[in-house]
Amino acid sequence: QSALTQPASVSGSPGQSITISCTGTSSDVGGYNYVSWYQQHPGKAPKLMIYDVSNRPSGVSNRFSGSKSGNTASLTISGLQAEDEADYYCSSYTSSSTLLFFGTGTKVTVL
């Protein structure tokens, strides 16, 4: 497997909640609790938003939350704000020789 599968785009209105999925296999997402999520604004380096499936680094808004069920991890953004419009990527540890995979990326649009 070369990448984790994410929806290409997700949209929502300000104040709503949206969820982005990230599907892998039992060798990565399903086998370990080492799923992370990154936010990337245009022209900028990605920023870590969630690690270990559901933990937030210091300074990240509690509107961002993560979860996992089986081979699929999810990122939920609640109280959607204009500043949340960005690309989001998941990543997972993998037991293969690669060490880490990224997801295909999801563009979040705030309507």
Add this chain to the structure above:
Amino acid sequence: QLQLQESGPGLVKPSETLSLTCTVSGGSISSSSYYWGWIRQPPGKGLEWIGSIYYSGSTYYNPSLKSRVTISVDTSKNQFSLKLSSVTAADTAVYYCARLVVVVAAVDYWGQGTLVTVSS
């Protein structure tokens, strides 16, 4: 505050070798808590993990690039480097260096990224 800075040519000719260096400041590259990695992003596309290196020199590479990639570390200079051989236009991308936290397998620090274009 930890900082990572990529450096190297912004233009590489097809079939030649792309070489980039990442200088780490504000922290030691010799820490046992981190891997040091390279990630790339073709224009308008997603992130691709290239590979990583531990301060001891052990490496992990993306299988799709493994035959062309070499990542090395110079602890005396607090730097690590990427070499990608036999490049083609498909290797045109923004290349990021990054720090991966071992215990959580998450990238907590990123360089600003450097665009490398493969063209004659």
